[in-house]
Amino acid sequence: GAECEPYITCDQRLMREHATEVIEGVRILQHIVQPSACTIAVEDSMPAAETALRDALEALQETGVSVTRIPTIYPTGGERQLIKVLTGREVPSQGLPADIGIICQNVGTAAAIYRAVSLGQPLLSRIVTVTGAGIQSPQNLEVRIGTQLGHLASVCGGYRQDVERLLIGGPMMGFAVNSDAVPVIKTTNCILAVTREEMPAPPPAQPCIRCGKCTEVCPADLLPQQLYWYARSGNYDAVQDYDLFDCIECGCCAYVCPSHIPLVQHYRHAKTEIWAQEKQRRKSDLARQRHEARLARLERIKEERAEKMARKKQSLQQGEGGGPDPRQAAIQ
Numbered sequence: 001g002a003e004c005e006p007y008i009t010c011d012q013r014l015m016r017e018h019a020t021e022v023i024e025g026v027r028i029l030q031h032i033v034q035p036s037a038c039t040i041a042v043e044d045s046m047p048a049a050e051t052a053l054r055d056a057l058e059a060l061q062e063t064g065v066s067v068t069r070i071p072t073i074y075p076t077g078g079e080r081q082l083i084k085v086l087t088g089r090e091v092p093s094q095g096l097p098a099d100i101g102i103i104c105q106n107v108g109t110a111a112a113i114y115r116a117v118s119l120g121q122p123l124l125s126r127i128v129t130v131t132g133a134g135i136q137s138p139q140n141l142e143v144r145i146g147t148q149l150g151h152l153a154s155v156c157g158g159y160r161q162d163v164e165r166l167l168i169g170g171p172m173m174g175f176a177v178n179s180d181a182v183p184v185i186k187t188t189n190c191i192l193a194v195t196r197e198e199m200p201a202p203p204p205a206q207p208c209i210r211c212g213k214c215t216e217v218c219p220a221d222l223l224p225q226q227l228y229w230y231a232r233s234g235n236y237d238a239v240q241d242y243d244l245f246d247c248i249e250c251g252c253c254a255y256v257c258p259s260h261i262p263l264v265q266h267y268r269h270a271k272t273e274i275w276a277q278e279k280q281r282r283k284s285d286l287a288r289q290r291h292e293a294r295l296a297r298l299e300r301i302k303e304e305r306a307e308k309m310a311r312k313k314q315s316l317q318q319g320e321g322g323g324p325d326p327r328q329a330a331i332q
Helices: 010-017 019-033 047-059 079-087 107-118 149-155 213-217 224-233 236-241 252-256 263-320 326-331
Strands: 039-043 066-070 125-131 139-144 163-168 175-177 190-195
Touching (some): 010 047, 010 107, 019 047, 139 149, 213 252, 224 263
């Protein structure tokens, strides 16, 4: 129940308006997983959502689910960070929460599971936060999957004159789009229209001064400075040695960087290149396996032909030695 970024309130609104559906979805998940304990984490900035969940638990007489209040600190909504806050345990590097016996699900997922299992409804809509200084009337909307972003903005009163950029997602991890004709998909949680004053364009990047501020704020306890150097130089083997794929791309390092280096962009580029190389390696391995299989098949065919010729030669030799002549037998 913790929001993943500032500005976004779609999960909060879901818990306030559909708390019973969330709890019923949690019950279904409990039936499937059979956990020893179940906790719903709610940020301390969501008192109405917390009250709605507790009222739903009381109305349903559900005692196997607890509601825990956590501090509103970005990026507590991240899976690994939330598990650390709730349990004090850390998900291993390159691992999953299931590796330490924990499963983390979003409240939106729980509500969708209830609707799918109990009501037979597929995922046709979701709650989207439409906000930012560039929107006339910011609000949360329950919209059909496939609805264009421009339609959501018009429902919220349209854009202001000084709107600068349109982001899908929050201010830290969201990405800009050039057109509001983009459709809503199942992972679209926020449409953020910002003005120049609200989110000014970053100044040109300057050389790294090795101040270490990025390391201090990294929620994954990585070394962003080292990741940056290796990613920038294209040393993708070394960048993986520093646990690149543990980076959640929260943007904290880039936000505090006094040199305004777009660190997250370098990390994303490095991940993309590594994935592309891995894909190419798998294609090469498959081509090599197919080539080896072809050579083995040709060798097998060659051996079978040689054995067949040997048997035929032996049969002819037996016919010449006074034994039954296969040619005469064939004529008869």
